[in-house]
Amino acid sequence: MMDKSKLKAIVFSTTFLFLAAQMPSCAETDLDAPEGGHDRAIIKQGERLDLRRCIETALARQPGVTVAANNVYSSMNKVFQAQSSYYPQVEATGGYSRTDTASSTATLSRAYDQYKGSVGLKQNLYDFGKTAEAIKAREINLGSSRFDLENAKNQTAFNVKKAYYNALQAGKNKIVAEEAVKQFEQHLVQAKGFYEVGVKPKYDVTSAEVALSEAKVNLIKVKNSLKIARLNLNNAMGAPDAPDFEIVDDEEATLRALKEYSVTLEGALAKAFANRPDLKSAVEKKRSAERGVELARKGYYPYLSGAAAYNWSGESFPLDNGWSAGASITIPIFSGFLTKYQVAESKADLGAARANAELLRQSVSFEVQQSYFNLKEAEERIPAAELSVKKAAENLDLANARYSTGVGNPVETTDASVAYSNAKLAYGQALSDYNIAQAFLVLAVGGR
Secondary structure, eight states: OOOHHHHHHHHHHHHHHHHHHHOOOOOOOOOOOOOOOTTSSOOOTTOEEOHHHHHHHHHHHOHHHHHHHHHHHHHHHHHHHHHGGGSOEEEEEEEEEEEEEOOSSGGGOEEEEEEEEEEEEEEEEEOTTHHHHHHHHHHHHHHHHHHHHHHHHHHHHHHHHHHHHHHHHHHHHHHHHHHHHHHHHHHHHHHHHHHHTTSSOHHHHHHHHHHHHHHHHHHHHHHHHHHHHHHHHHHHTTOTTOOOOEEOOOHHHHHHHHHHOOOOHHHHHHHHHHHOHHHHHHHHHHHHHHHHHHHHHGGGSOEEEEEEEEEEEESSSSOEEEEEEEEEEEOOOOSTTHHHHHHHHHHHHHHHHHHHHHHHHHHHHHHHHHHHHHHHHHHHHHHHHHHHHHHHHHHHHHHHHHHHTTOSOHHHHHHHHHHHHHHHHHHHHHHHHHHHHHHHHHHHTTOO
């Protein structure tokens, strides 16, 4: 008779050899769950931040990026969960019970203890590809979540760019508003001087005071807009409590990009359809849904499993022991139409995934065209706005010269000052709009 230890070794060896033959080639990782980078990319008091530094800070600190990274980690572990069906399931159980048999004859009454223990192994031998299909579906979902992470990073970078350029523009607006206040203060001084010597009427002084008051009110509004713009930038970087810092204003870089950046609508559309991570994610979700239909259909198939166990039992130690081993096949006959409805559900999910992919494709086309036309419009506005600033500056110089010689009037100087301020604001806004439109086009074609 074969020794029990040898028999157990044969059972375990056979099981693991079969496991090795089925095991897919994959390397398990020790990747830890991602955490928010709140301890990284610390902003220091008074630090000068350029756009690249702001984006790096956002990618390290934005909770949205951390959420997407954790979704990747979750999807990765779902793949490992599906792969676990290839491994044997080993369980150990133990139990104790005490039995007291009752009898009308006291001499026949008996109480005894019962001890039980077992170590069992179960192994999926063959399931007609159900496990393989589940693994493949989850691997596709893993790819989709990685594209979602890339899209989250791209969107975060765009949000920072938009907030950055808006903050720059708000800072320029503040400078223009402060210059306007100084300009109207000078007008008031001139008007008072002319009035005191009897050259100009009291109306000129009153008009200058009204213009100065309006300029100061506008400056208050602009300062508040700047605070809100900086707050938006902090939030876009994931650093709402960041200390005061400076942002670099490189107007020459914008003008240089204006000359160097070249793109056609057809090229932008082709690039977007090839590179957009959210579009790639939608395609992966559609592929996963297709796998889901096949996986649901596997519910109609039988599966073969094996089991082995070593048992101990008895009323006292040492316990009696023995072993068992065998295989079984399970054939689904009727499950209350469960598989039928699972297949129907999977087909509906597939239809939704296809529709979502097509909807996103249409949205991508619209976003690319919109951002392209906005870019071209802002590009054409810049030289016109620049020329307006030069002409408005010349007109203001003429108005100030006329008034200083006693020929002009306060309405003329006020109108010239307002026109000059508006021209500078329009030029700065054109540059800001160009930068934002370019950033949106980069996002629309799948770049960062």
